[in-house]
Amino acid sequence: MNKYLRQTLIVIQNFSLFISAILGIIFYNCFNLNFYKNFYLRENLAPSINTTDDELINNTTNLLEYLTNKAELNTTWFSEKDILHMKDVRVLYNVSFNLMIFFIIIFILSTILIALVYKNYAMFYITKTFNKTLLAFILLVIVLAGIISYNFTSFWIKFHQLLFTNDLWLLSPEESNLIKMVPEQFFISLITTIILHILILFVSFLVVNNIFKKKFKIIST
Structure with a gap:
């Protein structure tokens, strides 16, 4: 396998690892019930929206279970528009979750292929390319963080316009318990x-x- 094919294969392996890791972190945080509890407690949210702490947590649990196809939404709490929007969100979740699984599989298969083709030199080649790909991802994350921090509202609107083909995400606090x-x-x-x-x-x-890079550089020489 020539140098360019090798580099392409390793970049695909790196890319798959980073994308699946990002999606995994997103899912972990989005489904971390303690994060919601801490936010509700910090903002003293339950009394401000005329509910109890227990009811708020129960409806949050219901919301998260709906996204993973374990329950139907509580129609006495969520409005019709809330439910329609969450149907779209569940589709997005399912697509994203399947995408994460796809990239995990690609990472595993590409790693096996690299190991079979390059044997003792596999880790040397991987660690040699890894930092370049990783630094590109870190730069992209920092740029995205800068855009978000500059004007979160504008970012959030564009995010929804990009991912949703309707205006169901435009929820009113007067009508929507979800918002x-x-x-x-x-x-x-x-x-x-x-x-x-x-x-x-x-x-x-x-x-x-960097630790592995030093180790396998010595081995390769």
Whole structure:
């Protein structure tokens, strides 16, 4: 296998790892019930939307279970428009989850192929390319973080316009318990946490790769 094919294969392997890792972090945070509890407690949300802490947590659990096809939404709490929008969100979740599984499979298969073709030199070639691909991802995450922090509202609107083909996401706090549960401040906190976790993971990747890079450079020589 020539140099360019080797580089392409390793970049595909790296890319698959990073995309699946990003999606995994997103899912972990979005389905972390403790994150919701801490936000509700910090904002003293339940009394401000005329419900109890237990009811708020129960409806949040119902919302998360709906996304994973484990329950139907509580129609006494969620409005008709809430439910229609969450149908779209569930489709997005299913597509994203399948995409994560796809990239995990691609990562495993490409790693096996690299190991079979290059044998003892596999880790040397992987670690040699890894940092370049990773730094490109870190730069993209930092740029995205800058865009989000500059004008979150504008980013959030464009995000919804890009992913949804209707205006069901335009919910009114007067009519929607969904938007009362997860207002804009919630998503600012959630996305900030996700970006921090991604950067921490990627920096950890960088440190570990540099350790392996030194080890396998010595072996290759």
